[in-house]
Amino acid sequence: MKCPFCSKEDLKVLExxxxxxSKLRRRRECLACKNRFTTYETIEIxxxxxxxxGGKIEKFDNNKIMDGxxxxxxxxxxxxxxxxxxxxxxxxxxxxxxxxxxxxxxIGTMVMNKLKALDKxxxxxxxxxxxxxxxxxxxxxxxxxxx
Numbered sequence: 001m002k003c004p005f006c007s008k009e010d011l012k013v014l015e016x017x018x019x020x021x022s023k024l025r026r027r028r029e030c031l032a033c034k035n036r037f038t039t040y041e042t043i044e045i046x047x048x049x050x051x052x053x054g055g056k057i058e059k060f061d062n063n064k065i066m067d068g069x070x071x072x073x074x075x076x077x078x079x080x081x082x083x084x085x086x087x088x089x090x091x092x093x094x095x096x097x098x099x100x101x102x103x104x105x106x107i108g109t110m111v112m113n114k115l116k117a118l119d120k121x122x123x124x125x126x127x128x129x130x131x132x133x134x135x136x137x138x139x140x141x142x143x144x145x146x147x
Contacts, residue, residue, distance in 0.1 A: 003030035
């Protein structure tokens with residue numbers, strides 16, 4: 001890393017602090033020009049891949065999870081911040097598994113579990129699509145499970 005002021009590489013870390021689960025804040029000083037600056041480091045996670053039902057493999061996209069959660073939470077008292085936290089926690093949990101390929105069913109189950117704790121109506125909405133409910137009885141059975 002080079003100093004943004006003088007481009008020298010002689011730097012000293014004065015302080016390190018966790019910002020959140022995936023970021024680190026470092027206060028640095030250039031030993032050549034004595035200027036101080038702050039850097040933020042993000043943990044780079046190996047790219048994940050999703051194995052779909054039919055065996056097709058595609059790149060993991062947390063926006064797809066967010067899209068499903070947004071639809072499930074429509075007109076519900078769930079903030080965008082809470083939805084983002086759900087998506088972030090799922091992505092971190094997947095990364096901690098240490099596997100590059102993740103079955104879509106694992107992701108779907110994780111989303112359902114998070115929604116169940118967040119908002120029961122959103123959970124039922126998501127589950128109805130994810131579990132492919134075909135009749136009212138399926139809805140009733142799922143509602144009984146969470147009641």
